[in-house]
Amino acid sequence: MQHKEYLVGVDMGGTKIAVGLLSVDGKIIKEMRMDTRGHEGPELVVKRIVEAINALSEGYDIRSIGVGVPGIVNTEKGIIEYWSTFNWRNIHLEKMLYAQLQKKVTVVNDASAATWGEFNFGAGRHAHNMAFMTISTGIGGGIILERKLYNGSNMLAGEIGHVTVNPNGPLCNCGKFGCLEAYASGLSIQKHAVEAIKNRPSMLSDMEQQEKRPLDTKMVFAAYASGDDVAQQIIDQAATYVGIVLANFIQTFNPDCIVLGGGVMKTNARFMEKIQEVTHQYVLPSYRDTYEIRRSELFENAALIGAANLMI
Incomplete structure (x- = not known):
């Protein structure tokens, strides 16, 4: 039996679930990944x-368990109020886990968990006020105010992906039109590219034929890096809307640090540079030296680490 206390973090995603055993200083000791199979x-x-937690924690003294989940989460009650991917509603996840594990369980939105992870152990660890945006299949976010995770009056703060950037824009998965997610998420970038190459010549069409698979976001960024006009327009549009949203956020909350994570932020350094340029362009001059925009340091481990450490 180990003499120290340890933590367990769980990151529930739409396709994969990561379960990790962590030290109290945010180090992942060992982990398991599995298909979600939420259906x-x-x-x-x-x-x-x-079963995964029991296997990982055998022989360790576990202090608490933190779980990050996409969708609308009531952290106070430990309930998944709505997870659109599987149409889960009012799932009492905290009670379900506690009944079998007899350990304190905290359930949070996964973007909030990732925010906490980056703030404590990643790119935002020296910040006082921080914003986090994850740009992946969808777009989520979180807010740190006065070194505390800000959840809002109804535990709904941080839905930065569903800020409206163009009221006449495309339909978003949330049911609104012209959300940031409808332009800048990985899935939306792919959709815009699929539509664009129906009417315009692009190396994307050749890439699709050569690789003998449907067009995906990685192909769009590869074409962007090669100077393809269609890819350039789509990616620059995405970066522009992200930058505008960040500029508005800076003027509203005055953070000293903004961290950008998610799979899309791994794709191309020029994408990050474009976001920084647009943010600088749209923010008032008096704010321009008050913040830094940084790339995530934890990436796919941010939510796992953050969820585990929320109870410390």
Whole structure:
């Protein structure tokens, strides 16, 4: 038996679940990853998470368990109010896990968990006020105010992906039109590219034929790096809307640090540079030397680390 206390973090995603055993200083000691299979229902998903936690924690003294989940989460009650991917509603995840593990469990939105992870152990660890945006399949975010995670009056703060950037824009998955996510998420970038190459010549069409698979976001960024006009327009549009949203956020909350994470931020350094340029362009001059925009240091581990450490 180990003499120190340890933490468990769980990052539930739409396709994968990561379960990790961590030290209290944010180091992942060991982890397991599995397919989510959320269509099988929450009971079976929880059963597999419990099995993974028991396997990882055998011989360790576990202080607490933190779980990051996409969607609308009521952290005070430990309930997943709505997870659109699997149409889960009012799932009492905290009670379900506690009943089998007899350990304190905290359930949070995964973007909030990632925000906390980056703030404590990643690119935002020296910040006082911080904003986090994850640009992946979708877009999420989180806010640190006065070195505390800000959840809002109804635990709904940080839905930065659904800020409207163009009221006449495309339909978003949330049901609104012209959300940031409808332009700048990985899935939206792919969709815009698929539509664009129907009417315009582009190296993307050649890439699709050569690789014998449907167009994806990585191909769009590869074409962007090669100077393809269609890819350039789509990626620059995405970066422009991200930059405008960040400029508005800076003028509203005056953070000293903004951290950008998610798979899309791994793709191309020029994308990051464009976001920085647009943010600088749209923010008032008096704010221009008050913040830094940084790339995530934790990336896919941010939510796992943050969720585990929220109870410290």
